[in-house]
Amino acid sequence: xxxxxxxxxxxxxxxxxxxxxxxxxxxxxxxxxxxxxxxxxxxxxxxxxxxxxxxxxxxxxxxxxxxxxxxxxxxxxxxxxxxxxxxxxxxxxxxxxxxxxxxxxxxxxxxxxxxxxxxxxxxxxxxxxxxxxxxxx
Numbered sequence: 001x002x003x004x005x006x007x008x009x010x011x012x013x014x015x016x017x018x019x020x021x022x023x024x025x026x027x028x029x030x031x032x033x034x035x036x037x038x039x040x041x042x043x044x045x046x047x048x049x050x051x052x053x054x055x056x057x058x059x060x061x062x063x064x065x066x067x068x069x070x071x072x073x074x075x076x077x078x079x080x081x082x083x084x085x086x087x088x089x090x091x092x093x094x095x096x097x098x099x100x101x102x103x104x105x106x107x108x109x110x111x112x113x114x115x116x117x118x119x120x121x122x123x124x125x126x127x128x129x130x131x132x133x134x135x136x137x
Contacts, residue, residue: 028087035080042076 046069053065099107 038079039076042072046072
């Protein structure tokens with residue numbers, strides 16, 4: 001009875017994880033599409049400004065348009081950079097295998113045992129050197 005309940009809970013947990021992963025994938029896809037649309041809009045505005053720049057004969061106006069094009073290009077290059085970094089961090093963190101409580105206890109005990117062993121080892125070496133020093137003096 002308990003095993004059946006546990007198996008059922010595990011199956012439900014797995015399906016909820018799959019659904020969550022699918023939602024995350026859909027959200028990431030939507031974010032990518034939005035970034036692509038934003039970049040396309042900026043690219044279109046750059047093209048229209050370039051046409052306008054070619055059509056004008058006033059040098060002052062051409063310089064202004066050139067500065068505007070440059071700022072739009074910089075803005076276009078910055079789109080999605082922060083999102084990419086955070087997405088990569090989230091992706092890496094999802095790949096981390098976190099230890100269970102049982103493993104944490106096991107590893108903690110092992111670490112304490114090693115510390116105790118080496119503390120006694122160095123204490124013994126120190127005592128031997130102190131003994132040798134007293135014998136030599």
